[in-house]
Amino acid sequence: MRRVVAAGAIGVLFAIPVLTTNQFLIHLAITVLMWTVLGISWNLLGGYAGQVSFGHATFFGVGAYATMILYLKLGLAPWYGMVLGGLLGAAVSLPIGLICFRLRGPYFSLATLAVAEIVRLVALNWEAVTEGPVGLLITTLPQVNFGSRPVNWESKVPFYYLVMTLAVGAMLVTYGFSRSRLGAYLLAIREDEDTAESIGIDTARAKVITLALSAFLAGVAGGFYGMYFRYVDPDAVFPIALSVEMVFIAVVGGLATVAGPIVGSIFLVTVSELFRERFLVGHLIFYGLCMMLTIRYLPEGIWGAMRRAFTTYVAVKRS
Amino acid sequence: MSLLSVRNLSKAFGGLRAVSHLSFAVEAGEILGLIGPNGAGKTTVFNLITGFLPPTAGEIQLEGTNLVGLKPHAVAQRGVARTFQIVKPFRKLSVKENVTLAAFMRLPARRDAEAAAARVLDHVGLSAKLESAAADLTLAEQKRLEMARALATHPQLLLLDEPMGGLNPKEVEDASALVMRIRDTGVTVILVEHVMKAIMRLSDRVIVVHHGEKIADGPPDQVVRNPEVIAAYLGERVA
Numbered sequence: 414m415r416r417v418v419a420a421g422a423i424g425v426l427f428a429i430p431v432l433t434t435n436q437f438l439i440h441l442a443i444t445v446l447m448w449t450v451l452g453i454s455w456n457l458l459g460g461y462a463g464q465v466s467f468g469h470a471t472f473f474g475v476g477a478y479a480t481m482i483l484y485l486k487l488g489l490a491p492w493y494g495m496v497l498g499g500l501l502g503a504a505v506s507l508p509i510g511l512i513c514f515r516l517r518g519p520y521f522s523l524a525t526l527a528v529a530e531i532v533r534l535v536a537l538n539w540e541a542v543t544e545g546p547v548g549l550l551i552t553t554l555p556q557v558n559f560g561s562r563p564v565n566w567e568s569k570v571p572f573y574y575l576v577m578t579l580a581v582g583a584m585l586v587t588y589g590f591s592r593s594r595l596g597a598y599l600l601a602i603r604e605d606e607d608t609a610e611s612i613g614i615d616t617a618r619a620k621v622i623t624l625a626l627s628a629f630l631a632g633v634a635g636g637f638y639g640m641y642f643r644y645v646d647p648d649a650v651f652p653i654a655l656s657v658e659m660v661f662i663a664v665v666g667g668l669a670t671v672a673g674p675i676v677g678s679i680f681l682v683t684v685s686e687l688f689r690e691r692f693l694v695g696h697l698i699f700y701g702l703c704m705m706l707t708i709r710y711l712p713e714g715i716w717g718a719m720r721r722a723f724t725t726y727v728a729v730k731r732s
Numbered sequence: 733m734s735l736l737s738v739r740n741l742s743k744a745f746g747g748l749r750a751v752s753h754l755s756f757a758v759e760a761g762e763i764l765g766l767i768g769p770n771g772a773g774k775t776t777v778f779n780l781i782t783g784f785l786p787p788t789a790g791e792i793q794l795e796g797t798n799l800v801g802l803k804p805h806a807v808a809q810r811g812v813a814r815t816f817q818i819v820k821p822f823r824k825l826s827v828k829e830n831v832t833l834a835a836f837m838r839l840p841a842r843r844d845a846e847a848a849a850a851r852v853l854d855h856v857g858l859s860a861k862l863e864s865a866a867a868d869l870t871l872a873e874q875k876r877l878e879m880a881r882a883l884a885t886h887p888q889l890l891l892l893d894e895p896m897g898g899l900n901p902k903e904v905e906d907a908s909a910l911v912m913r914i915r916d917t918g919v920t921v922i923l924v925e926h927v928m929k930a931i932m933r934l935s936d937r938v939i940v941v942h943h944g945e946k947i948a949d950g951p952p953d954q955v956v957r958n959p960e961v962i963a964a965y966l967g968e969r970v971a
Protein backbone atom coordinates (compact mmCIF):
# COMPACT_ATOMS: atom_id res chain seq x y z
CA MET A 414 0.00 0.00 0.00
CA ARG A 415 2.75 2.44 0.97
CA ARG A 416 4.71 1.50 -2.11
CA VAL A 417 1.68 2.11 -4.33
CA VAL A 418 1.16 5.57 -2.81
CA ALA A 419 4.87 6.38 -3.17
CA ALA A 420 5.01 5.18 -6.79
CA GLY A 421 1.83 7.13 -7.60
CA ALA A 422 3.26 10.29 -6.03
CA ILE A 423 6.50 9.96 -7.99
CA GLY A 424 4.44 9.41 -11.16
CA VAL A 425 2.55 12.65 -10.51
CA LEU A 426 5.85 14.48 -9.93
CA PHE A 427 7.16 13.21 -13.28
CA ALA A 428 3.99 14.29 -15.06
CA ILE A 429 3.74 17.88 -13.81
CA PRO A 430 5.73 19.54 -16.64
CA VAL A 431 3.75 17.45 -19.14
CA LEU A 432 0.41 18.44 -17.65
CA THR A 433 1.08 22.16 -17.57
CA THR A 434 3.18 24.65 -19.48
CA ASN A 435 2.21 27.47 -17.14
CA GLN A 436 5.60 28.93 -16.11
CA PHE A 437 4.32 30.14 -12.75
CA LEU A 438 3.06 26.69 -11.81
CA ILE A 439 6.35 25.06 -12.78
CA HIS A 440 8.25 27.69 -10.84
CA LEU A 441 5.99 27.01 -7.87
CA ALA A 442 6.62 23.27 -8.14
CA ILE A 443 10.39 23.89 -8.28
CA THR A 444 10.18 26.08 -5.18
CA VAL A 445 8.08 23.50 -3.37
CA LEU A 446 10.57 20.74 -4.13
CA MET A 447 13.58 22.84 -3.16
CA TRP A 448 11.94 23.57 0.18
CA THR A 449 11.12 19.89 0.47
CA VAL A 450 14.84 19.08 0.35
CA LEU A 451 15.45 21.74 3.02
CA GLY A 452 12.62 20.44 5.17
CA ILE A 453 14.04 16.91 4.88
CA SER A 454 17.48 18.18 5.77
CA TRP A 455 16.18 19.85 8.93
CA ASN A 456 13.90 16.91 9.77
CA LEU A 457 16.80 14.42 9.93
CA LEU A 458 18.34 16.32 12.80
CA GLY A 459 15.33 18.09 14.29
CA GLY A 460 12.67 15.43 13.77
CA TYR A 461 14.53 12.17 14.23
CA ALA A 462 17.29 13.23 16.62
CA GLY A 463 15.25 15.95 18.36
CA GLN A 464 18.07 18.50 18.01
CA VAL A 465 16.34 21.75 17.10
CA SER A 466 18.63 23.82 14.88
CA PHE A 467 17.85 27.44 14.11
CA GLY A 468 20.93 27.80 11.95
CA HIS A 469 20.43 25.55 8.96
CA ALA A 470 20.62 28.52 6.56
CA THR A 471 24.37 28.28 7.15
CA PHE A 472 24.65 25.03 5.20
CA PHE A 473 22.25 26.21 2.52
CA GLY A 474 24.29 29.41 2.07
CA VAL A 475 27.63 27.61 2.07
CA GLY A 476 26.35 25.25 -0.64
CA ALA A 477 24.97 28.15 -2.69
CA TYR A 478 28.14 30.23 -2.46
CA ALA A 479 30.40 27.22 -3.10
CA THR A 480 28.51 26.36 -6.28
CA MET A 481 28.61 29.94 -7.54
CA ILE A 482 32.25 30.54 -6.69
CA LEU A 483 33.43 27.24 -8.16
CA TYR A 484 31.65 28.10 -11.41
CA LEU A 485 32.70 31.76 -11.60
CA LYS A 486 36.33 31.31 -10.56
CA LEU A 487 37.17 27.76 -11.67
CA GLY A 488 34.58 27.20 -14.39
CA LEU A 489 33.28 24.08 -12.68
CA ALA A 490 29.75 23.27 -13.91
CA PRO A 491 27.15 23.94 -11.20
CA TRP A 492 25.80 20.37 -11.19
CA TYR A 493 29.22 19.26 -9.92
CA GLY A 494 29.44 22.40 -7.80
CA MET A 495 26.13 21.45 -6.20
CA VAL A 496 27.55 18.14 -4.93
CA LEU A 497 30.76 19.81 -3.80
CA GLY A 498 28.66 22.52 -2.15
CA GLY A 499 26.86 19.77 -0.22
CA LEU A 500 30.17 18.24 0.81
CA LEU A 501 31.48 21.63 1.89
CA GLY A 502 28.28 22.18 3.88
CA ALA A 503 28.92 18.84 5.60
CA ALA A 504 32.55 19.81 6.25
CA VAL A 505 31.49 23.14 7.78
CA SER A 506 28.97 21.28 9.96
CA LEU A 507 31.69 19.26 11.69
CA PRO A 508 33.26 22.04 13.78
CA ILE A 509 29.81 23.57 14.33
CA GLY A 510 28.50 20.23 15.59
CA LEU A 511 31.50 19.63 17.82
CA ILE A 512 30.96 23.02 19.45
CA CYS A 513 27.15 23.23 19.59
CA PHE A 514 26.51 19.60 20.60
CA ARG A 515 28.32 20.25 23.86
CA LEU A 516 25.08 22.01 24.74
CA ARG A 517 21.65 20.49 25.11
CA GLY A 518 18.09 21.52 24.43
CA PRO A 519 17.42 25.25 24.12
CA TYR A 520 21.12 26.05 24.57
CA PHE A 521 21.97 23.99 21.51
CA SER A 522 19.28 25.81 19.53
CA LEU A 523 20.58 29.23 20.60
CA ALA A 524 24.14 28.23 19.71
CA THR A 525 23.11 27.25 16.17
CA LEU A 526 21.34 30.59 15.82
CA ALA A 527 24.47 32.43 16.90
CA VAL A 528 26.72 30.45 14.57
CA ALA A 529 24.39 31.16 11.64
CA GLU A 530 24.56 34.89 12.34
CA ILE A 531 28.36 34.73 12.50
CA VAL A 532 28.51 32.94 9.16
CA ARG A 533 26.11 35.46 7.60
CA LEU A 534 28.26 38.37 8.80
CA VAL A 535 31.40 36.69 7.50
CA ALA A 536 29.74 36.26 4.08
CA LEU A 537 28.67 39.90 4.16
CA ASN A 538 32.15 41.19 4.96
CA TRP A 539 34.57 38.77 3.32
CA GLU A 540 34.39 40.61 0.02
CA ALA A 541 37.44 38.96 -1.55
CA VAL A 542 35.51 35.71 -1.76
CA THR A 543 31.82 36.59 -1.60
CA GLU A 544 31.72 40.10 -3.11
CA GLY A 545 29.95 41.08 0.11
CA PRO A 546 26.49 42.64 -0.18
CA VAL A 547 26.82 42.94 -3.96
CA GLY A 548 26.41 39.22 -4.29
CA LEU A 549 27.41 36.84 -7.06
CA LEU A 550 25.69 36.70 -10.43
CA ILE A 551 25.98 34.16 -13.20
CA THR A 552 24.53 34.96 -16.60
CA THR A 553 24.75 31.70 -18.52
CA LEU A 554 24.97 28.07 -17.61
CA PRO A 555 27.36 25.70 -19.39
CA GLN A 556 26.20 23.76 -22.41
CA VAL A 557 25.35 20.15 -21.69
CA ASN A 558 23.57 17.40 -23.59
CA PHE A 559 20.85 15.20 -22.20
CA GLY A 560 20.92 12.13 -24.42
CA SER A 561 21.71 13.75 -27.75
CA ARG A 562 19.81 17.01 -27.27
CA PRO A 563 21.30 20.08 -25.61
CA VAL A 564 19.58 21.08 -22.37
CA ASN A 565 17.64 24.31 -22.70
CA TRP A 566 18.56 26.25 -19.55
CA GLU A 567 16.15 29.06 -20.49
CA SER A 568 13.27 26.68 -19.83
CA LYS A 569 12.29 25.80 -16.28
CA VAL A 570 11.67 22.15 -17.09
CA PRO A 571 15.29 20.91 -16.70
CA PHE A 572 15.48 22.61 -13.32
CA TYR A 573 12.24 20.97 -12.36
CA TYR A 574 13.53 17.48 -13.11
CA LEU A 575 16.81 18.23 -11.38
CA VAL A 576 15.18 19.36 -8.15
CA MET A 577 12.63 16.56 -8.35
CA THR A 578 15.49 14.05 -8.45
CA LEU A 579 17.04 15.74 -5.42
CA ALA A 580 13.77 15.69 -3.47
CA VAL A 581 12.98 12.05 -4.26
CA GLY A 582 16.58 11.11 -3.51
CA ALA A 583 16.43 12.92 -0.18
CA MET A 584 13.22 11.10 0.72
CA LEU A 585 14.82 7.74 -0.09
CA VAL A 586 17.79 8.72 2.07
CA THR A 587 15.39 9.55 4.93
CA TYR A 588 13.62 6.23 4.49
CA GLY A 589 16.85 4.23 4.60
CA PHE A 590 18.13 6.35 7.46
CA SER A 591 15.00 5.90 9.56
CA ARG A 592 15.29 2.12 9.28
CA SER A 593 19.01 1.97 10.03
CA ARG A 594 20.61 1.36 13.39
CA LEU A 595 21.74 4.99 13.46
CA GLY A 596 18.11 6.02 12.89
CA ALA A 597 17.06 3.91 15.89
CA TYR A 598 19.83 5.46 17.98
CA LEU A 599 18.54 8.92 17.14
CA LEU A 600 15.10 8.08 18.50
CA ALA A 601 16.82 6.95 21.68
CA ILE A 602 18.76 10.23 21.83
CA ARG A 603 15.57 12.21 21.26
CA GLU A 604 13.82 10.36 24.08
CA ASP A 605 16.62 10.50 26.65
CA GLU A 606 20.23 11.33 25.98
CA ASP A 607 21.59 10.03 29.31
CA THR A 608 19.87 6.70 28.92
CA ALA A 609 21.17 6.46 25.37
CA GLU A 610 24.73 6.94 26.63
CA SER A 611 24.17 4.41 29.41
CA ILE A 612 23.45 1.66 26.89
CA GLY A 613 26.61 2.31 24.91
CA ILE A 614 25.37 4.75 22.27
CA ASP A 615 28.02 7.31 21.34
CA THR A 616 25.54 10.17 21.27
CA ALA A 617 28.05 12.83 20.22
CA ARG A 618 29.14 10.76 17.23
CA ALA A 619 25.56 9.92 16.18
CA LYS A 620 24.58 13.58 16.29
CA VAL A 621 27.64 14.79 14.39
CA ILE A 622 27.09 12.21 11.62
CA THR A 623 23.43 13.16 11.36
CA LEU A 624 24.23 16.85 11.26
CA ALA A 625 26.74 16.24 8.46
CA LEU A 626 24.18 14.33 6.40
CA SER A 627 21.61 17.03 7.09
CA ALA A 628 24.10 19.76 6.14
CA PHE A 629 24.98 17.91 2.94
CA LEU A 630 21.34 17.95 1.82
CA ALA A 631 20.95 21.63 2.71
CA GLY A 632 24.18 22.43 0.85
CA VAL A 633 23.00 20.63 -2.27
CA ALA A 634 19.71 22.54 -2.11
CA GLY A 635 21.75 25.74 -1.78
CA GLY A 636 23.74 24.80 -4.88
CA PHE A 637 20.50 24.23 -6.74
CA TYR A 638 19.21 27.60 -5.56
CA GLY A 639 22.30 29.38 -6.93
CA MET A 640 22.04 27.60 -10.23
CA TYR A 641 18.30 28.21 -10.62
CA PHE A 642 18.15 31.85 -9.54
CA ARG A 643 21.67 32.58 -10.86
CA TYR A 644 22.20 35.11 -8.13
CA VAL A 645 23.13 34.84 -4.46
CA ASP A 646 23.80 37.43 -1.79
CA PRO A 647 24.06 37.07 1.99
CA ASP A 648 20.53 38.28 2.64
CA ALA A 649 19.12 35.78 0.18
CA VAL A 650 20.89 32.62 1.37
CA PHE A 651 21.96 33.25 4.99
CA PRO A 652 18.97 34.93 6.68
CA ILE A 653 17.53 33.67 9.96
CA ALA A 654 14.12 33.60 8.26
CA LEU A 655 15.39 30.83 6.00
CA SER A 656 16.46 28.70 8.98
CA VAL A 657 13.10 29.28 10.60
CA GLU A 658 11.12 28.41 7.47
CA MET A 659 12.87 25.03 7.34
CA VAL A 660 11.66 24.37 10.87
CA PHE A 661 8.10 25.36 9.93
CA ILE A 662 8.00 23.05 6.93
CA ALA A 663 9.22 20.04 8.89
CA VAL A 664 6.96 20.70 11.90
CA VAL A 665 3.81 21.50 9.93
CA GLY A 666 4.39 18.54 7.61
CA GLY A 667 5.16 16.05 10.36
CA LEU A 668 8.31 15.54 12.41
CA ALA A 669 10.28 12.34 11.93
CA THR A 670 8.28 11.20 8.91
CA VAL A 671 9.55 10.52 5.39
CA ALA A 672 6.76 12.34 3.56
CA GLY A 673 6.14 15.10 6.13
CA PRO A 674 8.49 17.69 4.60
CA ILE A 675 7.00 17.43 1.10
CA VAL A 676 3.48 17.72 2.50
CA GLY A 677 4.50 20.68 4.64
CA SER A 678 6.26 22.29 1.71
CA ILE A 679 3.35 21.85 -0.70
CA PHE A 680 1.01 23.41 1.82
CA LEU A 681 3.16 26.25 3.16
CA VAL A 682 5.05 27.26 0.02
CA THR A 683 1.96 27.24 -2.18
CA VAL A 684 -0.08 29.38 0.14
CA SER A 685 2.82 31.69 0.94
CA GLU A 686 3.54 32.28 -2.74
CA LEU A 687 -0.07 33.37 -3.09
CA PHE A 688 0.25 35.66 -0.07
CA ARG A 689 3.57 37.05 -1.24
CA GLU A 690 1.91 38.61 -4.29
CA ARG A 691 -0.30 40.73 -2.09
CA PHE A 692 1.75 41.41 1.04
CA LEU A 693 5.52 41.58 0.87
CA VAL A 694 6.38 39.55 3.98
CA GLY A 695 2.81 38.42 4.67
CA HIS A 696 3.79 34.82 4.14
CA LEU A 697 5.76 34.82 7.37
CA ILE A 698 2.65 35.79 9.30
CA PHE A 699 0.90 32.91 7.63
CA TYR A 700 3.78 30.56 8.49
CA GLY A 701 3.61 31.57 12.12
CA LEU A 702 -0.14 31.08 12.22
CA CYS A 703 0.15 27.60 10.69
CA MET A 704 2.86 26.71 13.15
CA MET A 705 0.66 27.67 16.12
CA LEU A 706 -2.38 25.84 14.77
CA THR A 707 -0.29 22.75 14.04
CA ILE A 708 1.27 22.62 17.48
CA ARG A 709 -2.12 23.07 19.12
CA TYR A 710 -4.27 20.81 16.96
CA LEU A 711 -1.96 18.53 14.94
CA PRO A 712 1.16 17.90 17.01
CA GLU A 713 2.09 15.10 14.62
CA GLY A 714 1.89 17.47 11.65
CA ILE A 715 -0.38 17.24 8.62
CA TRP A 716 1.18 14.04 7.32
CA GLY A 717 1.36 12.45 10.77
CA ALA A 718 -2.35 13.16 11.30
CA MET A 719 -3.27 11.84 7.85
CA ARG A 720 -1.31 8.67 8.47
CA ARG A 721 -3.00 8.12 11.82
CA ALA A 722 -6.45 8.76 10.34
CA PHE A 723 -5.74 6.22 7.61
CA THR A 724 -4.52 3.56 10.07
CA THR A 725 -7.62 4.09 12.22
CA TYR A 726 -9.85 3.88 9.12
CA VAL A 727 -8.28 0.56 8.08
CA ALA A 728 -8.59 -0.81 11.61
CA VAL A 729 -12.27 0.21 11.86
CA LYS A 730 -13.03 -1.26 8.45
CA ARG A 731 -11.44 -4.59 9.37
CA SER A 732 -13.27 -4.99 12.66
CA MET B 733 42.21 -9.22 41.18
CA SER B 734 38.98 -7.47 42.09
CA LEU B 735 36.49 -6.88 39.31
CA LEU B 736 36.20 -3.21 40.22
CA SER B 737 38.55 -1.28 42.40
CA VAL B 738 38.00 2.30 43.48
CA ARG B 739 40.85 4.17 45.17
CA ASN B 740 40.78 7.56 46.84
CA LEU B 741 37.81 8.66 44.76
CA SER B 742 36.78 12.28 45.37
CA LYS B 743 34.26 14.59 43.83
CA ALA B 744 33.71 18.20 44.79
CA PHE B 745 30.87 20.39 43.53
CA GLY B 746 32.28 23.82 44.26
CA GLY B 747 32.86 23.74 48.01
CA LEU B 748 30.72 20.67 48.60
CA ARG B 749 32.65 17.41 48.83
CA ALA B 750 30.07 14.91 47.64
CA VAL B 751 32.56 12.04 47.67
CA SER B 752 35.76 12.15 49.66
CA HIS B 753 38.71 9.69 49.48
CA LEU B 754 36.45 6.75 48.95
CA SER B 755 38.14 3.38 48.39
CA PHE B 756 36.49 0.01 47.94
CA ALA B 757 36.69 -3.12 45.83
CA VAL B 758 34.04 -5.32 44.29
CA GLU B 759 34.75 -9.02 43.81
CA ALA B 760 33.39 -10.89 40.81
CA GLY B 761 30.09 -12.61 41.56
CA GLU B 762 29.14 -10.73 44.71
CA ILE B 763 26.26 -8.43 45.52
CA LEU B 764 27.67 -5.36 47.20
CA GLY B 765 25.21 -3.18 49.07
CA LEU B 766 25.98 0.54 49.08
CA ILE B 767 23.98 2.37 51.71
CA GLY B 768 23.97 5.67 53.53
CA PRO B 769 21.61 8.47 54.53
CA ASN B 770 20.06 10.70 51.86
CA GLY B 771 22.68 12.93 50.28
CA ALA B 772 25.54 10.65 51.34
CA GLY B 773 26.90 10.57 47.80
CA LYS B 774 25.73 7.13 46.64
CA THR B 775 24.33 8.23 43.31
CA THR B 776 27.37 10.44 42.77
CA VAL B 777 29.55 7.33 43.16
CA PHE B 778 27.51 5.64 40.43
CA ASN B 779 27.82 8.70 38.21
CA LEU B 780 31.59 8.72 38.72
CA ILE B 781 32.02 5.02 37.95
CA THR B 782 29.87 5.18 34.81
CA GLY B 783 31.50 8.34 33.42
CA PHE B 784 28.50 10.65 33.78
CA LEU B 785 30.63 12.85 36.05
CA PRO B 786 34.41 13.29 36.00
CA PRO B 787 36.03 12.66 39.41
CA THR B 788 38.01 15.45 41.04
CA ALA B 789 40.61 12.88 42.05
CA GLY B 790 41.08 9.15 42.40
CA GLU B 791 41.20 5.97 40.39
CA ILE B 792 38.56 3.60 39.09
CA GLN B 793 39.70 0.35 37.54
CA LEU B 794 37.74 -2.46 35.97
CA GLU B 795 39.83 -5.64 35.91
CA GLY B 796 42.91 -3.46 36.17
CA THR B 797 42.06 -1.11 33.29
CA ASN B 798 41.31 2.52 33.94
CA LEU B 799 37.74 3.87 33.57
CA VAL B 800 38.40 7.49 34.54
CA GLY B 801 37.99 9.89 31.64
CA LEU B 802 35.86 7.56 29.54
CA LYS B 803 32.49 8.77 28.24
CA PRO B 804 29.47 6.88 29.61
CA HIS B 805 28.97 4.95 26.37
CA ALA B 806 32.58 3.74 26.49
CA VAL B 807 32.15 2.59 30.10
CA ALA B 808 29.01 0.72 29.04
CA GLN B 809 30.94 -0.94 26.22
CA ARG B 810 33.53 -2.18 28.73
CA GLY B 811 30.80 -4.03 30.57
CA VAL B 812 29.48 -1.71 33.27
CA ALA B 813 25.72 -1.11 33.08
CA ARG B 814 23.54 1.02 35.31
CA THR B 815 19.95 1.88 36.12
CA PHE B 816 18.72 5.30 37.14
CA GLN B 817 17.15 6.06 40.50
CA ILE B 818 14.51 8.20 38.84
CA VAL B 819 13.60 5.89 35.98
CA LYS B 820 14.66 7.11 32.56
CA PRO B 821 13.09 4.91 29.89
CA PHE B 822 12.66 5.94 26.25
CA ARG B 823 9.11 6.92 27.11
CA LYS B 824 7.44 6.93 23.71
CA LEU B 825 9.12 3.75 22.49
CA SER B 826 7.76 0.27 23.14
CA VAL B 827 9.16 -1.90 25.92
CA LYS B 828 10.66 -4.19 23.30
CA GLU B 829 12.32 -1.30 21.44
CA ASN B 830 13.69 0.11 24.70
CA VAL B 831 15.57 -3.11 25.36
CA THR B 832 16.44 -3.84 21.72
CA LEU B 833 18.29 -0.52 21.53
CA ALA B 834 20.43 -1.66 24.45
CA ALA B 835 21.03 -5.08 22.88
CA PHE B 836 22.36 -3.35 19.74
CA MET B 837 25.57 -2.62 21.63
CA ARG B 838 26.68 -6.26 21.43
CA LEU B 839 24.49 -7.44 18.55
CA PRO B 840 24.50 -5.12 15.54
CA ALA B 841 21.92 -7.12 13.55
CA ARG B 842 18.37 -6.11 14.43
CA ARG B 843 17.05 -9.67 14.44
CA ASP B 844 19.70 -10.81 16.95
CA ALA B 845 19.14 -7.74 19.11
CA GLU B 846 15.38 -8.29 19.17
CA ALA B 847 15.81 -11.94 20.10
CA ALA B 848 18.17 -10.99 22.93
CA ALA B 849 15.74 -8.31 24.11
CA ALA B 850 12.89 -10.83 24.16
CA ARG B 851 14.99 -13.20 26.30
CA VAL B 852 15.92 -10.49 28.78
CA LEU B 853 12.34 -9.24 29.02
CA ASP B 854 11.21 -12.80 29.71
CA HIS B 855 13.85 -13.05 32.43
CA VAL B 856 12.58 -9.91 34.22
CA GLY B 857 8.94 -10.85 33.70
CA LEU B 858 7.84 -8.21 31.23
CA SER B 859 6.98 -10.55 28.34
CA ALA B 860 3.34 -9.57 28.47
CA LYS B 861 4.15 -5.90 27.93
CA LEU B 862 6.37 -6.05 24.84
CA GLU B 863 4.34 -3.65 22.74
CA SER B 864 3.32 -1.20 25.49
CA ALA B 865 4.88 2.24 25.43
CA ALA B 866 7.38 2.52 28.28
CA ALA B 867 5.52 5.54 29.65
CA ASP B 868 2.38 3.41 30.17
CA LEU B 869 4.02 0.96 32.58
CA THR B 870 3.54 1.04 36.35
CA LEU B 871 6.49 2.19 38.45
CA ALA B 872 7.34 -1.40 39.41
CA GLU B 873 7.34 -2.37 35.74
CA GLN B 874 9.43 0.66 34.81
CA LYS B 875 12.01 -0.35 37.44
CA ARG B 876 12.10 -3.79 35.84
CA LEU B 877 12.49 -2.20 32.45
CA GLU B 878 15.48 -0.24 33.78
CA MET B 879 17.06 -3.54 34.79
CA ALA B 880 16.17 -5.25 31.51
CA ARG B 881 17.70 -2.42 29.53
CA ALA B 882 20.90 -2.54 31.54
CA LEU B 883 21.09 -6.35 31.30
CA ALA B 884 20.63 -6.28 27.53
CA THR B 885 24.06 -4.66 27.21
CA HIS B 886 25.43 -7.91 28.64
CA PRO B 887 27.35 -6.35 31.53
CA GLN B 888 29.90 -7.88 33.87
CA LEU B 889 29.02 -5.35 36.51
CA LEU B 890 25.54 -3.95 37.10
CA LEU B 891 24.92 -0.84 39.18
CA LEU B 892 21.36 -0.72 40.51
CA ASP B 893 20.27 2.64 41.89
CA GLU B 894 17.30 2.05 44.21
CA PRO B 895 15.54 -0.63 42.17
CA MET B 896 12.98 -0.99 44.98
CA GLY B 897 12.36 2.66 45.80
CA GLY B 898 8.63 3.41 45.85
CA LEU B 899 7.54 -0.22 45.48
CA ASN B 900 5.01 -2.00 47.74
CA PRO B 901 6.13 -5.02 49.87
CA LYS B 902 5.03 -7.59 47.31
CA GLU B 903 6.86 -5.75 44.52
CA VAL B 904 9.96 -5.50 46.74
CA GLU B 905 9.85 -9.30 47.17
CA ASP B 906 9.67 -9.78 43.41
CA ALA B 907 12.44 -7.29 42.75
CA SER B 908 14.69 -8.98 45.36
CA ALA B 909 14.13 -12.35 43.71
CA LEU B 910 15.02 -10.79 40.37
CA VAL B 911 18.28 -9.33 41.70
CA MET B 912 19.17 -12.81 43.03
CA ARG B 913 18.44 -14.37 39.65
CA ILE B 914 20.58 -11.74 37.92
CA ARG B 915 23.51 -12.55 40.22
CA ASP B 916 23.01 -16.25 39.56
CA THR B 917 23.58 -15.64 35.85
CA GLY B 918 27.09 -14.46 36.71
CA VAL B 919 26.57 -10.70 36.83
CA THR B 920 28.23 -8.82 39.69
CA VAL B 921 25.91 -6.28 41.33
CA ILE B 922 26.35 -3.06 43.29
CA LEU B 923 23.06 -2.24 44.92
CA VAL B 924 22.08 1.17 46.27
CA GLU B 925 18.91 0.77 48.27
CA HIS B 926 17.05 2.24 51.25
CA VAL B 927 14.84 -0.80 51.75
CA MET B 928 16.93 -2.36 54.53
CA LYS B 929 15.14 -5.70 54.42
CA ALA B 930 16.24 -6.15 50.82
CA ILE B 931 19.79 -4.97 51.52
CA MET B 932 20.12 -7.37 54.46
CA ARG B 933 18.80 -10.29 52.48
CA LEU B 934 20.63 -9.71 49.22
CA SER B 935 24.03 -8.26 50.04
CA ASP B 936 27.10 -10.40 50.55
CA ARG B 937 28.82 -7.30 51.86
CA VAL B 938 27.73 -3.77 52.67
CA ILE B 939 29.53 -0.45 52.43
CA VAL B 940 28.15 2.51 54.36
CA VAL B 941 28.83 6.00 53.07
CA HIS B 942 28.21 9.15 55.07
CA HIS B 943 29.06 12.68 53.91
CA GLY B 944 30.93 11.12 51.00
CA GLU B 945 33.20 9.02 53.22
CA LYS B 946 33.18 5.31 53.90
CA ILE B 947 32.32 4.64 57.55
CA ALA B 948 31.80 0.88 57.47
CA ASP B 949 32.53 -2.10 55.25
CA GLY B 950 31.56 -5.68 56.08
CA PRO B 951 28.86 -8.35 56.25
CA PRO B 952 25.37 -6.80 56.55
CA ASP B 953 24.58 -8.08 60.06
CA GLN B 954 27.80 -6.61 61.44
CA VAL B 955 27.43 -3.31 59.65
CA VAL B 956 23.97 -2.59 61.05
CA ARG B 957 25.29 -3.03 64.59
CA ASN B 958 28.18 -0.64 64.00
CA PRO B 959 27.66 2.40 66.31
CA GLU B 960 28.97 4.83 63.70
CA VAL B 961 26.41 3.59 61.20
CA ILE B 962 23.57 3.89 63.70
CA ALA B 963 24.73 7.42 64.55
CA ALA B 964 24.80 8.37 60.87
CA TYR B 965 21.24 7.19 60.35
CA LEU B 966 19.58 8.06 63.64
CA GLY B 967 21.82 10.68 65.30
CA GLU B 968 24.42 10.51 68.08
CA ARG B 969 22.13 10.04 71.07
CA VAL B 970 20.60 6.80 69.89
CA ALA B 971 24.00 5.29 69.27
